[in-house]
Amino acid sequence: MITYSTGGPKKETANMLERTLLIDDLRPFNVNIIARTYVDGIWELRHHGPWDVLYLDHDLGNNSYDKHLDRDRTGYDVLCWLEEHKQFLPKKIVVVSDNAVGIQKMKQTIEILYS
Numbered sequence: 758m759i760t761y762s763t764g765g766p767k768k769e770t771a772n773m774l775e776r777t778l779l780i781d782d783l784r785p786f787n788v789n790i791i792a793r794t795y796v797d798g799i800w801e802l803r804h805h806g807p808w809d810v811l812y813l814d815h816d817l818g819n820n821s822y823d824k825h826l827d828r829d830r831t832g833y834d835v836l837c838w839l840e841e842h843k844q845f846l847p848k849k850i851v852v853v854s855d856n857a858v859g860i861q862k863m864k865q866t867i868e869i870l871y872s
Contacts, residue, residue: 775809778802780835781853782818795821795830799838808847815852815859833859836866846870 777788780798785791790805792798795817802808813832821830832854839846850870852863 776807777810777812778805778808778847779812779853780817780832781812781814782816782820784814784853786812786853788812793818793820795823795834798835802835802839802845802847803842806845806847808845810849810851811847812851812853813863815854815856815863831859833862833866836863836870839870840866843870 778790778792778798778801779786779788780792780795780801782793788810790801792801798813798817802811813835815832817829817831819829822828823830832852836850850867852860852867854860854863
């Protein structure tokens with residue numbers, strides 16, 4: 758199951774019986790683990806999975822700057838990494854973002870990942 762949400766999780770809470778990961782630079786959310794940067798998110802996916810649910814923001818802030826790319830890494834980059842490392846793909850991805858363009862780009866990639 759894949760869910761798309763603009764504005765992020767409101768007052769909902771994650772099912773704590775599920776292994777949940779949030780990759781988001783700002784939002785507080787009741788999940789098992791919160792990663793605030795691209796690098797920390799990839800680390801959690803690789804080393805502390807498998808995950809039932811990944812809550813994923815598009816804009817991960819200035820702390821996700823990659824000097825080799827000369828830009829900030831985003832939630833879309835996390836999805837691109839998952840395309841190459843499908844063994845770490847969670848059962849469900851919930852996009853929590855206010856970035857409409859980013860959501861559309863992520864939605865297309867998620868559909869490919871789960872097809």
